[in-house]
Amino acid sequence: MAGAAEPVTAAVLVIGDEILSGRTKDRNIGYIAEYLTAIGVDVREVRVVPDIEDEIVGAVNALRARYTYVFTTGGIGPTHDDITADSVAKAFGVGIDVDPRARAMLLEYIKPEDLNEARLRMARIPHGADLVENPVSKAPGFWIGNVIVMAGVPTIMQAMLDQVAPKLRTGVRMLSQTVRADAREGDVGGPLGAIAKANPEVSIGSYPFMAEDGRPNTNLVVRGRDPEKLAAAVAQVEAMVAALAPRP
Template structure:
């Protein structure tokens, strides 16, 4: 696990997202959770390092989950904890951790807040099946809980429910130093500055420097974004980027 990773600015906390569901891979459902989780984690000082999407197949889920939880500080899963036969995430997580799974009285109590006893049928009770040793994640939207076991947080695929669960989980997470960023508009095409920008990036190996082309009201343009956990290094790199842009503008205007 990379929980021991450090930077000059402090400890580095990392994460991965595992999206589970045939409907995502087929295109029937468009994922809306990855970007939300990524932004949420960035804002609290957790670096998202990897995203995987796997089908509703136990072996695929188990293999991906075991690989990710061994590599990163946290793994967040979305999808596959509903009432239907293909919602197999909970069983797959139990298999990955080598623990049993059964109906959890705490989860049944949560579901009972929404469904009368005569409506808690076999399908709905599937949502109360929780791996042994897991802690529940409250769900203020539909009451069916997610759960946390080890460094894995299992959440719903429905965006509004996932977001409610993440609000519960977020304050409990260990966080690192937040990534700072600064942006400058180059007023030049990406190809105009590519070579010179690479030289700047080489001079600041601990700083992330990226170029992002876009079409403005005056034609092709580029934003250059500099990211770092160290404010001094961020400032130094951005000053070099700005100097490079001015130099390239002067050269191209001749």
């Protein structure tokens, strides 16, 4: 559903002690942010919380009140510390139980005799939630209110995101253009600030890097939704860069 005039916003909530301890390196935040940006959804906040019910409930309620969508990853597996579904149900004040639809999905992947109590936990869905299909291993995520609950395993999360993306309300896509400064960040900071102040409807960022010749350099990235205003700001940035360039 493309083209909403108002920005469509999102938060990403990563759930899991293993992320906070550093044992597992997150591979989902960047993927989700890039994916949503490409379809016109602005990621405004990212949080990481432990496998503690009160922490999850508090984060879900804070974020869902602030943004159009909340995407969670992690904590919907078969073990005792996978408490995301229960916590989201508590945040919404609804019950939770084994969902016949989810159970049927699990049985497409798991033999009936292997569907033990632990695996059946993956079919517990908050009352009133829609299921998010999982074409990889069948255990579904779910969507309740504006909260979309997905797995933490990157391949599964990515497949789930593909399932929900066509159903999202989206805004006008953010456009972006990069200008290489061929200067250090400190050299462009002053004039770049003046350009940013004169162009409030675009955002301008500076990103230092080491160039091929081993010298410090800076990429200047201009972002905006209006092509004409973006082009005007880029022209000013390019003129500033040209003025800073050493004369031959």
